[in-house]
Amino acid sequence: MNVILLGPPGVGKGTQAKRLTEEYRIPQISTGDMLRAAIKAGSQLGKEAKGFMDRGALVPDSVVLGLVDERIRADDAKNGFMLDGFPRTVVQADTLGEMLVKQGRAIDHVVCLLAANDELVRRLAGRRTCNKCSAPFHVDFKPPRKPGVCDACGGELYQRDDDKEEAIRTRLVTYDTQTKPLIEYYKGKKLLRSVDGLGSMDAVYARIREALGPA
Numbered sequence: 001m002n003v004i005l006l007g008p009p010g011v012g013k014g015t016q017a018k019r020l021t022e023e024y025r026i027p028q029i030s031t032g033d034m035l036r037a038a039i040k041a042g043s044q045l046g047k048e049a050k051g052f053m054d055r056g057a058l059v060p061d062s063v064v065l066g067l068v069d070e071r072i073r074a075d076d077a078k079n080g081f082m083l084d085g086f087p088r089t090v091v092q093a094d095t096l097g098e099m100l101v102k103q104g105r106a107i108d109h110v111v112c113l114l115a116a117n118d119e120l121v122r123r124l125a126g127r128r129t130c131n132k133c134s135a136p137f138h139v140d141f142k143p144p145r146k147p148g149v150c151d152a153c154g155g156e157l158y159q160r161d162d163d164k165e166e167a168i169r170t171r172l173v174t175y176d177t178q179t180k181p182l183i184e185y186y187k188g189k190k191l192l193r194s195v196d197g198l199g200s201m202d203a204v205y206a207r208i209r210e211a212l213g214p215a
């Protein structure tokens with residue numbers, strides 16, 4: 001099963017994708033994670049990407065497409081994959097479609113998670129990450145026992161540059177203008193499954209499963 005998970009930043013795509021990939025036994029392919037790994041490794045591609053991500057802008061297609069093409073050819077993606085954070089524009093969606101045709105494959109479902117912008121800002125601006133072990137926290141939903149300190153390793157918690165409010169607002173505007181047209185695009189191809197992204201993680205998960213059908 002080849003799935004695209006669509007939705008604004010902060011709607012919980014990553015968390016849901018992890019759970020879905022376990023049940024459906026397909027890898028989650030997150031371009032955000034792949035790019036962050038490249039940044040951490042300090043590669044040329046990583047340096048290039050960081051400048052864009054810190055401003056809340058989109059990383060250029062040439063960079064992201066190369067990563068995705070290589071990743072979906074890997075052995076663990078033979079029986080399917082779940083794309084999280086890609087495609088983000090209609091141009092990328094077209095290119096992805098062509099890339100898949102060359103591999104004799106196609107997208108089966110596009111799940112779109114929906115939520116209001118104010119709720120998304122609240123969720124994202126509260127995120128904190130450990131600078132040592134990368135454990136995630138949230139000032140409202142998952143506060144550490146001691147403010148600013150990681151429960152797991154005692155490391156210092158910090159706010160990712162792209163989770164600062166100004167960058168979040170920019171990311172949401174970017175989503176509305178560049179990514180939202182994908183909803184119509186995939187609706188036209190009869191692949192879109194819209195899912196309400198509000199409520200508990202379990203409730204949202206159940207709705208996605210219903211949209212996708214059995215594993």
Ligand SMILES: [Zn+2]
Nearest residue numbers: 130133150153
């Ligand atoms: Zn830690």
